[in-house]
Amino acid sequence: MNSILVGVCGWGDHDDLYPPGTSSKDKLPIYTGYFPIVELDSTYHAIASSERMEQWVQATPDSFQFVVKSYRELTGHGRKQGAPIRSWKDNVLEMRASLLPMKKAGKLAAVLFQFPPWYDCTAAHVKYIRKVREAFRDFPVAIEFRNRTWFDSSYRDKTLHFLEQEQLIHVVCDEPQAGIGSVPIVPKVTNTDLSIVRFHGRNVEGWNNTGRPDWRDVRYAYRYSDEELNEWIVHIKQLQQNANQVILLFNNNSQGDAVDSANKMICKLGLDYLDLSPRQLEIL
Template sequence: MPIEIGLAGWGDQDRLYGPGVKAKDKLREYAKHFPLVEVDSSFYAIQPKERFEKWTAETPDSLHFIVKAYQGMTGHQRGPAAAKEQETEAMFAAFRESIEPARQAGRLAAALFQYPPWFDCTRENVGILREARRLMDGVPCALEFRHQSWFLPEYREKTLAFMKAEGWIHSVCDEPQVGLGSVPTVLQATDSEMTMVRFHGRHAAGWNQSGAPNWRDVRYLYRYSGDELRDWKDMLQQLEQQSRRVCVVFNNNSGGDAADNAKEMMALLGLSRPDGGDPLEPKEEPKPPAYEQLDLF
């Protein structure tokens, strides 16, 4: 499937699941709706290898995983918590071992390296990206920036050429344009096999409030309109001409809008659910059990 659509995470997507679906069954249920899922728990802690073995064993082959790189690998930890040089290789090795079951099963779409807003376009940081790609050699890796300097006019083409030369998949963003801590939408593939697109919403007022309480909930609180999705339909088809596969992740989860927007986009593109259903078909509510008269007396 040239364009695949999914969500960032599956545990909190309550609109997908009927009442009574247990946490352990949610990923299996999720796989009926979408062919792609982003694993975000790996950003906070490198997951046990056994977890990926379980996830791949319990879901159909139609479901593919994008796994977010651990925060220590992308420089989100600073000060005393920052990894020393000798610890970096160990972190990367542990992460690679963690995701190996999904890779061996042919179910790993990519590892996603999202760098922090202070990771700007400097010679030192270019070197960090080269080293990260070396340590992930043989694994498809997507790169997402959060600092605008990488795509300023004087650096834009150099950044894209560097990503292409080093084997980075471009993670294209849709997000508010509110200064250096946000990047523009750049519709340019850097890998002929795959391009990523991540929808973060356009809540400009909440984007840079990282010090505020519940800032993550505020930041991704946004519902895309039909017109916005129709504009993106054309843009996704442009990217489809540049890469064999376009993997789309809706991350506007705060208000429960990601699943609805993802299904709307699937319908616009004429995509079916992995189970063959219409993405917009209403969820059937469970029917009460039917009792024969003899059961009651």
């Protein structure tokens, strides 16, 4: 498997990948003709059944990989209105059962636990992350922080050491520097098996909730310039030296820019994926 995998977050919303009128069920097989990995983010809103996960396993090439986003109640985001009321243990058991088909198929790159902007660096939150690590001890677990306190000068090294001790994968972020609810670029490896980078864009104005009704739609509206992507080449090479594999995921898709950014990065890194699905139609 290539030591650097590049993909985007979700496969349903990238209209420039699909012929007009493509049904939802046909999008993933087409997606796998362009990228070797995807972030499965619908699992943040609802835990997918193991049957559904098995369908996605069967719809992808043998080498294809998924980064699966953890259910929102397991990362402190609370219960979605209308969602069933379940205990923490029940959510863990259901999430674990959901992940098994991908794990058994060798297609589960990591389970992504993305904590909210208010999830600051406290002893209670450290204890909770240890609880998550124990509950998913036999899964590759990636941790993404969105509160700057984890990387303040007095906590940065301690945070990285904690992740390393627990064999957790530190998710490196490229995102707007927009106050306490954002984190700086910290290109460090805490688990030698894998490093993950998520590119959220640099839309400073749209990052924080300003009361706009379309805030979530514009938050990730950003197209990376060539110069901004070039800045990352050194970081990626550094991560590659310390991890067996590096995964780059582009989430800057509020206005459909993620595929463009991902393809540019593939070109800049000189990557050539030989085990993609055959393309039925050359669109890009």
